Amino acid sequence: MNNHSTALPGDARAASAADASAHTVDTTLPLRELTRALGALCDVLEEEHPPVAVVRVVGPGPETSPGTPDAVTVQDVNRWERVVRRFERTAVIKCLMVAGSCTGTALDLLLASDYRVAAPDLSLQPPRHDGRLWPGMSLYRLVRQAGVTETRRLALRGEPVTAEQALRLGLVDEITDDQEAAARALSARFHGTAHEDFAVVRQLLLEAPSAEYEEALGVHLAACDRELRRRAAARDSAGDPVAALPDSGTEAAA
Template sequence: MAAEIQPEHESLTLRIDGRHPLSPEVVAAVGAVCDSAEDRAGRTSVVVRVSGVPHASWSSDLTVSLVNKWERALRRLEGLPALTIAVADGACGGTALDALLATDYRIATESVRLVVPVESGATWPGMALYRLAGRAANATAVRRAVLYGTPVEAADALALHLVDELTDDVPGALARAVERTGAVSGTELAIRRQLMFDASVTSFEDALGVHLAACDRALRRSIAEVDA
């Protein structure tokens, strides 16, 4: 579990190994990457490399307080003023699945399997369930994963948009993703991401004012660029 802080012109890298139980060190690694991304004001991207599923009795030392800190760290990652790209390989569960689902663009190898961990005869009820259901609540593969812990295989993950791309050329896919999505960054990226998140739970009337405010900021920025 590590946060790698590269020079400013390069991406930041966060590695999450789902084999290891949640710990304060994992929370701190996510926080360190978020700190660096925010310091760069969006002039970077964050690559989150995930793999691994928890071992038996992985939750034996967990506390609700630690889980709360982890979920808040993921929410911060999810709202960064920077593009976040996940690279998933093999079976991904626990912290690896959590981090994967909190990113903007998700690249996976053909071997990927999304696994909701089972503890004491039931699936873990963390926010991964919330994110899975938010994307594909009615899909059979997601219902089986949430209720029974049945892994979501690569083809289903792609079809349900739980991952965006399956590839055997991860470096090439990563480079293309950074190039393709690099036009918008910083606060404006975070605003548009939040507008998208809110769309499914906000009425048109309530959303209109927020979207108009965003349009006004965009127009003011355009005028400022012309005058510069």
């Protein structure tokens, strides 16, 4: 596995597309620099298309992160939220490694990742400033992923969530004190996964909570049609005599 650092804007370098790529995102950077750095990482992932990207998050958001007004404008926050959304929707399977305090921009990245590995000392908490909760998009993702009730409790109590609690809530997928070994295992586990197909599944999952049934049906049928066509093409290339189903998704919709 190749290791790369995204500590400064433009410092995200590509790994071989045949292997997983590993990157470090330094969330102690000022928001504007961090936004540029995450954008550079997205460029790498979109251009190189590694099957898996292991992303290690360094440090909690600084005192001048989106959780505070110091030297940050709403335009800066908007640019950050947009690049996090771009990161979230990138086709590559993104495995995030996090330890210690996870708040502010680090929490944003955690919630936008596909698979989350936490160290036992994880302390997860929505960002606050002077006792006031930051109303950023981490709240939106927390509601969608953990539910309204649990997010309301987090907002009211202001108590950090431990690694075990985060696992129970589904905010992390695994707890380990050996993240290097976990990164190697995840690279092997997801190496054969078709990340472009997973990107379609991810989008269906993201849209499911808010989509009406009839609206969702059309999108799911289109995805099913694409998968049936892929299988038919695979059979044809292998010389399989079994008849293909070229228009099954269209017929089902009718």
